[in-house]
Amino acid sequence: MDDIAQARTQQELIIEAKKRLSPAAWDYLCGGGESETTLKRNRYAIDSIAFRPRVLIDVTDPDPATVFMGQNLRIPVICAPIGSLHLMDPGGNIPVVRAMDKFGSIPVISIMTNPRLEDCAAETDGYKIFQLYVRGDMDWVDKTLDRVVAAGFGALTITVDVAHYGRRERDMYNRFNRRAFAQRSNLEGIDLTEEWRWRGALTWDFIDHCKSHCGLPVLVKGIATAEDAQIAVDRGIDVIWVSNHGGRQLDHGRGSIEALAEVAAVAKGKVPIVVDGAFVRGSDMVKAIIVGADVVAIGKLQGWALAAGGEQGLTRAFEILESEIKITMGLLGANSLADLKPAHLHHGAMPMNPPSPWSPFPVVTEAFERWDRGTY
Numbered sequence: 524m525d526d527i528a529q530a531r532t533q534q535e536l537i538i539e540a541k542k543r544l545s546p547a548a549w550d551y552l553c554g555g556g557e558s559e560t561t562l563k564r565n566r567y568a569i570d571s572i573a574f575r576p577r578v579l580i581d582v583t584d585p586d587p588a589t590v591f592m593g594q595n596l597r598i599p600v601i602c603a604p605i606g607s608l609h610l611m612d613p614g615g616n617i618p619v620v621r622a623m624d625k626f627g628s629i630p631v632i633s634i635m636t637n638p639r640l641e642d643c644a645a646e647t648d649g650y651k652i653f654q655l656y657v658r659g660d661m662d663w664v665d666k667t668l669d670r671v672v673a674a675g676f677g678a679l680t681i682t683v684d685v686a687h688y689g690r691r692e693r694d695m696y697n698r699f700n701r702r703a704f705a706q707r708s709n710l711e712g713i714d715l716t717e718e719w720r721w722r723g724a725l726t727w728d729f730i731d732h733c734k735s736h737c738g739l740p741v742l743v744k745g746i747a748t749a750e751d752a753q754i755a756v757d758r759g760i761d762v763i764w765v766s767n768h769g770g771r772q773l774d775h776g777r778g779s780i781e782a783l784a785e786v787a788a789v790a791k792g793k794v795p796i797v798v799d800g801a802f803v804r805g806s807d808m809v810k811a812i813i814v815g816a817d818v819v820a821i822g823k824l825q826g827w828a829l830a831a832g833g834e835q836g837l838t839r840a841f842e843i844l845e846s847e848i849k850i851t852m853g854l855l856g857a858n859s860l861a862d863l864k865p866a867h868l869h870h871g872a873m874p875m876n877p878p879s880p881w882s883p884f885p886v887v888t889e890a891f892e893r894w895d896r897g898t899y
């Protein structure tokens with residue numbers, strides 16, 4: 524595609540990404556753990572919710588803006604942390620921070636992506652969140668947190684659904700060596716053969732330690748039950764992030780939006796809630812907000828947009844989401860996110876498409892079928 528800024532749909536971005544990525548990088552971006560049941564359930568669960576629209580309400584100009592962590596967002600969507608971003612764009616995390624600053628949203632920057640966190644933070648004055656994986660001992664953790672604070676990140680995400688690395692069998696089959704591809708500029712001096720000793724042993728006390736050591740608001744990413752959400756509320760966690768890692772970790776989990784419903788039942792109104800997992804269309808974002816999220820994070824969609832066109836591609840993906848959210852709100856009879864109510868949803872609808880990361884995109888699905896037949 525000559526000018527990515529002219530893309531009218533996410534479908535064009537995804538097809539362009541597929542053309543540009545190597546097959547192994549595509550599988551790394553799109554694949555899930557083991558049978559990919561969790562990955563597919565993320566989509567299936569969203570598709571199992573239908574809308575109950577209200578009509579004859581003046582919806583000339585619906586406003587999807589919100590405030591999250593003290594930041595004004597144009598739409599209730601942020602960028603989830605993604606490791607090895609250089610596979611999608613040579614600039615790694617730089618196009619993400621630039622696009623989010625310009626569009627008016629928040630990047631969450633993975634520790635596993637280049638360039639160094641200091642260089643990433645220096646790129647814009649916009650609000651940025653850092654995401655920590657624990658790869659070393661407490662001394663390493665404390666020094667890393669000191670760097671995060673000194674660099675000017677506004678908050679810390681700690682990902683907690685990675686006590687063990689999920690079996691990404693596409694990568695194993697492709698002999699995709701994630702250690703060779705991993706971006707380690709934030710892991711200097713770390714013996715990666717030792718990493719499991721640290722991350723497998725994490726408990727809630729570790730979260731408390733990080734919070735008091737760095738003094739930043741902490742988002743706990745990877746909450747999937749009401750029980751753990753209740754602990755997060757009781758412990759004064761700043762933000763609960765409902766996630767199953769896009770289906771890349773534990774297989775045979777539930778769809779994220781199902782977990783969101785029970786988390787919201789204990790945490791809504793007490794602690795802000797982020798959700799991710801197959802949310803790729805404006806209608807998906809609207810469903811998530813009604814079920815109880817304050818904002819929605821995008822993973823694979825972010826990767827596709829970056830692969831398709833770097834900073835411009837990601838900006839375009841957010842603009843398209845904005846348009847889709849506004850249209851969905853208008854067609855539901857809502858002028859603001861606060862107007863969206865549980866009565867706008869009907870649960871237990873029959874999904875119409877066999878779930879996959881791109882099943883919400885019929886043009887993409889058909890293009891990939893032609894591709895497989897060699898007739899694209």
Ligand SMILES: Cc1cc2nc3c(=O)[nH]c(=O)nc-3n(C[C@H](O)[C@H](O)[C@H](O)COP(=O)(O)O)c2cc1C
Nearest residue numbers: 552603604605606633682768769799800801822823
């Ligand atoms: C290629 C890729 C790399 C990821 N790397 C990280 C990471 O470094 N840290 C992390 O917390 N989550 C990581 N995730 C998970 C995302 O933050 C997010 O939870 C997930 O992608 C959301 O689901 P979605 O891709 O269906 O939108 C990664 C996801 C993908 C697709």
